[in-house]
Amino acid sequence: IWTRLVxxxxxxxxxxxxxxxxxxxxxQFGQSSGYDVVQEAENRxxxxxxxxxxxxxxxxxxxxxxxxxxIEVSKTKSGQRPTKTSYSVTQLGRDYFxxxxxxxxxxxxxxxxxxxxxxxxxxxxxPKDIQIFAKSYKxxxxxxxKELIEGQASCRCKCPDSPPIxxxxxxxxxxxxxxxxxxxxxxxxxxxxxxELFDNSSLKEWMEKNYVCK
Numbered sequence: 001i002w003t004r005l006v007x008x009x010x011x012x013x014x015x016x017x018x019x020x021x022x023x024x025x026x027x028q029f030g031q032s033s034g035y036d037v038v039q040e041a042e043n044r045x046x047x048x049x050x051x052x053x054x055x056x057x058x059x060x061x062x063x064x065x066x067x068x069x070x071i072e073v074s075k076t077k078s079g080q081r082p083t084k085t086s087y088s089v090t091q092l093g094r095d096y097f098x099x100x101x102x103x104x105x106x107x108x109x110x111x112x113x114x115x116x117x118x119x120x121x122x123x124x125x126x127p128k129d130i131q132i133f134a135k136s137y138k139x140x141x142x143x144x145x146k147e148l149i150e151g152q153a154s155c156r157c158k159c160p161d162s163p164p165i166x167x168x169x170x171x172x173x174x175x176x177x178x179x180x181x182x183x184x185x186x187x188x189x190x191x192x193x194x195x196e197l198f199d200n201s202s203l204k205e206w207m208e209k210n211y212v213c214k
Contacts, residue, residue, distance in 0.1 A: 015100060015103045015104065015108055015114075016060070016100065017050055017052055017117070018052060018056040018059065018060040019060045019064060019069075019096070019100065020097065020101070020104065020117070020121065021041055021046060021057065021060075021117075021121060022037050022060040022061060022064060022070075023064065023069065023089055023093050023094075023096065023097040024097065024121025024122075024123070025037045025040045025041065025121065026070060026087055026089050027089045027094065027097065027123050028121065028123050030088065031073050031086045031087060033084045033086045033087070034057065034058050034061040034085070035084065037057050037061070038054050038058075041057065044120060046117075049113050050111075050113055050117065061087070064093065065087065068090060068092050069090060069092050069093035069096050070087040070088065070089055070093050071087060071090055072085055072087055073086050073087060074086045098124075101118045101121075101122065101125070104117050104118035105118045105133040105136075105137055106137065106140060107137060107140055107141070107184075112180060112184050115134070115137050115188065115191075118133070119191070119198060122198065122200065123200060127195035127199045128195065130191065130195050130198045131191070131192055131195035134188050134191040134192045134195070135192055137188055138185060138192065141181055141184050141185045141188065142185065144181060145178060145181040145182065145185065148174070148181065149174070149178065
């Protein structure tokens with residue numbers, strides 16, 4: 001199940017959401033265990049809008065540790081509980097995260113959560129960087145919206161004698177799809193206009209001191 005949901009596409013557009021969330025949480029808090037990552041993902045309700053599963057996070061922890069993207073920094077034992085292993089992100093892991101974030105900032109269509117995912121787990125991109133990514137993403141949304149409307153118009157031209165009920169049905173379908181793109185366009189414009197909201201420099205120290213999942 002996790003493979004189908006997390007490894008969405010192969011090839012150039014491959015985006016491993018589980019790896020992205022795992023590295024993102026660890027880097028944001030300096031160091032974290034697998035349990036910490038799961039708890040933080042649940043706190044942010046990521047599984048509700050991406051389909052991310054708990055098992056895929058633990059799989060990513062194991063795989064990323066073996067590949068050198070994250071490294072063990074401590075082991076703690078409390079009572080009868082299993083030993084807790086904490087990890088930090090290596091430069092290799094940061095480079096990998098950056099490549100995934102760049103893909104997320106392009107939207108991860110047909111889903112609409114890509115840019116939001118990239119924002120939520122961002123650590124190092126500056127407000128100016130975010131604004132540049134947002135402007136680029138807005139153009140992508142506008143292009144896809146234009147293609148959608150033109151494609152629907154072309155379909156009508158090719159089927160001029162179709163029953164009226166079919167035309168109304170297609171119009172209803174188009175309204176739903178264009179509504180999604182228009183909502184995304186409106187939302188991303190807010191990111192373009194208020195990049196200062198994504199300045200993490202003042203939050204880094206606070207997050208490390210107030211990490212509630214320790």
